[in-house]
Amino acid sequence: MVSSSKGATPPIEVGNAADWRRLEPTKLTPILSASLDAFYEHGFHGTSVRDIARRVGVTVPALYYHHENKEAVLLALLELSTSDVLERAHAASADGGDDPVQRLANVIEAIVLRMTMRSRLAALESEVRYLSPENRQRYRTVRKGVEELVLEIVKEGKKRELFDVADAAETTRALLGMCQSIPRWYHAEGKLTPDAVARKYVEIAMKTVGSTELPVKPKKRRTADV
Amino acid sequence: MVSSSKGATPPIEVGNAADWRRLEPTKLTPILSASLDAFYEHGFHGTSVRDIARRVGVTVPALYYHHENKEAVLLALLELSTSDVLERAHAASADGGDDPVQRLANVIEAIVLRMTMRSRLAALESEVRYLSPENRQRYRTVRKGVEELVLEIVKEGKKRELFDVADAAETTRALLGMCQSIPRWYHAEGKLTPDAVARKYVEIAMKTVGSTELPVKPKKRRTADV
Structure with a gap:
């Protein structure tokens, strides 16, 4: 099984569930945010790790440092x-x-x-x-x-x-x-x-x-x- | 606008709508059938025209003869x-x-x-x-x-x-x-x-x-x- 993220990934905040009616903007890491855009526009299979890295402005190895793979x-x-x-x-x-x-x-x-x-x-x-x-x-x-x-x-x-x-x-x-x-x-x-x-x-x-x-x-x- | 198929495509039969409760197997052309499999498995962006041609066992130009593009x-x-x-x-x-x-x-x-x-x-x-x-x-x-x-x-x-x-x-x-x-x-x-x-x-x-x-x-x- 692939783990969804590695140690160094910054914590992800998705808002305060107790105040369930209030939805603040989702705080995604730059990598996750860029990936969401790419997957939405081109689908999972239409997106490469290189595409994501380019959107974020990081190198491919830097991306692999945070996530095992696509x-x-x-x-x-x-x-x-x-x-x-x-x-x-x-x-x-x-x-x-x-x-x-x-x-x-x-x-x-x-x-x-x-x-x-x-x-x-x-x-x-x-x-x-x-x-x-x-x-x-x-x-x-x-x-x-x-x-x-x-x-x-x-x-x-x-x-x-x-x-x-x-x-x-x-x-x-x-x-x-x-x-x-x-x-x-x-x-x-x-x-x-x-x-x-x-x-x-x-x-x-x-x-x-x-x-x-x-x-x-x-x-x-x-x-x-x- | 891209037309969905060109002249030579065999007619596609999808069953008799009058007998709406009866669903016969969908009669797809070999190209459409292979494309459905490929799109289902790998998504639209994850499938190339070459992949489809390979599945059908035809050349890429033969595929383009029937359909303008993916x-x-x-x-x-x-x-x-x-x-x-x-x-x-x-x-x-x-x-x-x-x-x-x-x-x-x-x-x-x-x-x-x-x-x-x-x-x-x-x-x-x-x-x-x-x-x-x-x-x-x-x-x-x-x-x-x-x-x-x-x-x-x-x-x-x-x-x-x-x-x-x-x-x-x-x-x-x-x-x-x-x-x-x-x-x-x-x-x-x-x-x-x-x-x-x-x-x-x-x-x-x-x-x-x-x-x-x-x-x-x-x-x-x-x-x-x-």
């Missing part, structure tokens, strides 16, 4: 992205207390905010299939965390007869699927703000789980970057 | 895939007569069958962003057809008070998003048959639009390939 860079970005959403989703769920309706609404809101405000990072998911089987597995374990959280909430809501779902697992996948598809069409320059998209998706998600109750309206939040 | 091959595959789903979706909708509930159920079923039974072709959508702006636009026009069809049904159902949706356009995107995410997790070798996935997604879609009525159970259909 796949390790992709994995680092994917893990960073997924860990961020996982932490925010957990904070959002906790913020909903014991109420499955509010917890689900918060988690959907957190996921949609990430999809709209960090859309390039979110779009990177289509490159996952180029990871080696071990790294794909490693990445999926993190991503699975989001699915497990949503599934647990859906099941709890069903148990308390707040939700009306036939198949909790499939409904969970459908909910995540609708959110994951947002980067396909969402453009930061478009009419819809991240807040507006989040509001709409919370409403649609409540329908999808057949919720008998409605969550409280989300508070206003500050809009940050990508 | 992008034209990708566009041909995407258009083929999207036209197929568009035709099937329209046939499925027509099969539901005048009833928005049955029409939506049929269209979701048709889309899910395509996502599960032609998953490699469906997964190619993540390569769309590598098309030139003109070709991306051309492709989007075809894909827009599916969205317009679903939107029209959702609006009609809302008008007749059969569906309870706040935002028909966003609900349509959410419905398509949940279907489009299926290739991320669906494996033909897994426990769920395409029929079973389609049944579950029809049920979830009915919830999502807040349908007051349920569609009739789909008929058994024959399972084909990828």
